[in-house]
Amino acid sequence: MNWIQQLFSRRQLDRDLAEEIRQHMEEKVEELMAGGLPRKDAELAARRAFGNPASLEEQGRDVWRWAAVEDFLTDVRFALRQLRKSPSFTLACILTLALGIGANTVVFSVVNAVVLRPLPFAQPERLAVVGAIDARRPEEISDFSYPNFFDLRKDNTVFEHLVSFRSTDATLTGSSRPVHVRAQIVSWDLFPLLGIQPALGRGFVRQEEESGQRAVVLSHEVWRDEFGGDPGIVGRSVTVDSQPHTVVGIAPRDFAFPPGDRTVGVWLTLGRDADSSTITPITKQRGARLLSALARLKPGVSMRQARAQLDVVAASLARAYPDSNKNMAKTQVLPAASALAGEAKGPLFLLLGAVGLVLLIACANIANLLLSRTAERSREFALRAAIGAGQGRIVRQLITESLTLSVIGCGLGIAAAMWTAQFLLPLVGDAVPRIQETSIDGRVLGFSVALAILTTVLFGLAPAIRVAKSDFQAGLREGGRSVTDNSDGLRGALCVGQIALGLVLLSAASLLIASFVQLLRRDLGLQPERVLSFSVDLPGKAYPKPRQLSFHSELLDRLASLPGVEAAALAMPLPLTGSQMHIAFNIQERPARPSERPSSDMALVTPGYFKTIGAPLLQGRGFTERDDDSAPPVLVVNRAFADRFFPGEDAVGKWIQPGASTGPGDPKMRQIIGIVGNARQSMLKAAADPIYYFPYKQLPWCCASVVVRSAAAPGLLEPEIRRTVSALDKQLPVFDVVTLDTILTKGFAQARVPVYLLGGFAGIALLLTVVGLYGVLAYSVVRRTREFGVRIALGASRHEVLGLVLRRATRLVLTGIVLGLAGALAVGRLISQLLIGVSSTSPLLLTAACVVLALTAASAAYFPARRAASIDPVRALRAE
């Protein structure tokens, strides 16, 4: 029987024992009576032999007691009684703790979901994100081209599988209506790599990578929504982008690949890319870098070993293909879960650190409260010591009280965390991968419980030390009231620590807030209000190039003539989305070898684009309808481009040759005909990136989005737009209908949420610090009432008494600020990467943080000081 069962079945055991003893006695009595004794004597004799049955039962019970647990429970009961006796103290402690632990739990649960929780695939620790390192931009992971990917896959011995993936849009027909779906084009062994079995059918096979092969795996949702969950769909043909594809499998429910991305509806093989409609399919272009890669390491191979081997392959490719690979001689191999969290990791760990500091400050507050309480209870402790409680026993009791507080605070904190997470997560949206999977799982619970224990130690230690050191007898002799309280130093130290930590948080928050304000105040270079964008995917087979062009002209014409539409244009990619296409070019005046050429972001736009998004034309001219294939090849660049590549020169009129091609004769030498303002491609970057714009008619690539400027609220246009598109072709789904304002809001949400949270944490920290300081000073004034009374009676002026208290406060605050400044500078360096347009050592912000802290501290010190100064000496002395 284990002890848990014992705890529960104890009552039964007790009953059994009592019954057994009763039967035993009767049996004995009967036997004695059989030997001739009268009943009375027999009963007496039996009882004598037994001793006291009650104490016997007691002894029996003792055997079953789980002594440590029950003593502990007794202590807990006592602790609860003690806490009930001082409800305001208890409430203050529990709320502070619930706040601290709750906030930590929320942040940790997000970190857990985004970074720590293993991916939902077989042996996730062996999954690695593999990427190229471009020597020109070594801080970020670059994509692979197909030929490079194939060579890495073939020549490595460290991976069981290496899978490429890239996202695209697709139109799915075959059920009732055409639908737009997100698609991933993957190399064949995706499912074996993940260790996932499709729910129906199979994954891809190697042959399906070949040219001419068309296989598709449907997501569970698409299968359910578009095909009614018909199991017979496997093996049948559906139409993806106007081409028949064989459905080979249905993905399991809740399957998400890329990990955390639940929007993907179909997985296609790279057979499609092998037939991409350019002169050279992209599977043969070594310079077309557009693949992400995921690998499964062979057992026993470390990330580092894998990277070392890939670097060897990459270096040999760099030697073999210098034109495309010279700068790509290095690779990166990172644990998949952590790598996928990407840029979200920095802010998350920053928040976790911040919220940890808040908890530390909260603990200091509670420790201070407990210290004061311990001093007040010294008479109780003295009494307990006098009746035989050892110091160890009293310390244990104190720690039990702390633990009880922690457990209640922790429980409330976890409940608060669950509640907070519910309304916090929608604010973040899907900007951070896997964040929507945030939940309170075992690891989070473990973390919170660990925090509860840690906090118990942190704030329970101070009073315990104080009790362990104190002389109880003295307490009893003096009546416990004016007992010397030697914990002032400890209290002061806690207070200094709080102020230091508070300053660290305050300065970090001020840096991030300032950085965010910079972000908001930056000129976006366009006017996003009243602009709506949407996409129509033209399947390549039904819409060869010329038909695409005529479809788009017709669409833009019809849109422009809608009432309320001011302008309409095509753009690829959309501004503000952070989506970038990076392409190298050659400047005619300064030709360079391919590997030495400069590169820039590019965009394809139609003539009305700059007017539609509200980007000003600064110099030269914009595109017109005449800039088509029969006209001279031209470009428009932005200000950043002109400044970066033609500093001090006039960029208009210069000739450059971008490496972009869609047909024979490319790439062409193109003349720059105009300069526009820096319309932002990515709103979160510090500076505007250089961009060159191609006239869409001269480079009609796929997947352009439509932007429409409306005279009224842009959302009202959506039905009209859908009607217009469907009038042109009923088979074309309209998707991604979104205003630029929404894109902007969503983009900022990613930056805003951590800033708000950190600001909130800093505010809480400030409040706790001030409350802590107030508590320390107020308590010391109460304790020194008699002393101040004597001083005043002996002729000290009120000002002098006021000064006594304020001087102590100043000493504490100044020490805290000095320590805090050192911490703030260190933390500033840590977070400097997250800052935009703000120096991590900004003297202005540091000073501001110090001043805010000092002012709030002054207000906290003022009231106790005034109370000290207004002590009535007569009453103070009489009170003794």
Added chain:
Amino acid sequence: MKNTERKDLFPGALEMMVLQTLSGQPLHGYALVQHIQRNSNDLLQVEEGSLYPALQRMLKSGLVKADWGVSSTGRRVRIYEISEAGAKHLAQEVRSFERMLEGIRLVLSPVKP
């Protein structure tokens, strides 16, 4: 109690005797007392006051098992039975007891010249 006669000889002796008795047959508490008393020719008297705590201890550490049953006299009694662990424990105890006895005998034996 003023009884000076030591009935529990040394710690563990009662346990050992109980286990030994139970290894013969399952018995209830009263019968155990009787049995030990009889078999020791009344030299040993088991004090009921220490029998039951001892039984509870053994029950808790799994040396014996107990079940309610009906005695030969038709009484509802708890019948104890030795468990496998109990048997092992008994063998061990007996061995160490014998070693101890051997030691005592050697010490008490007349000093050789």
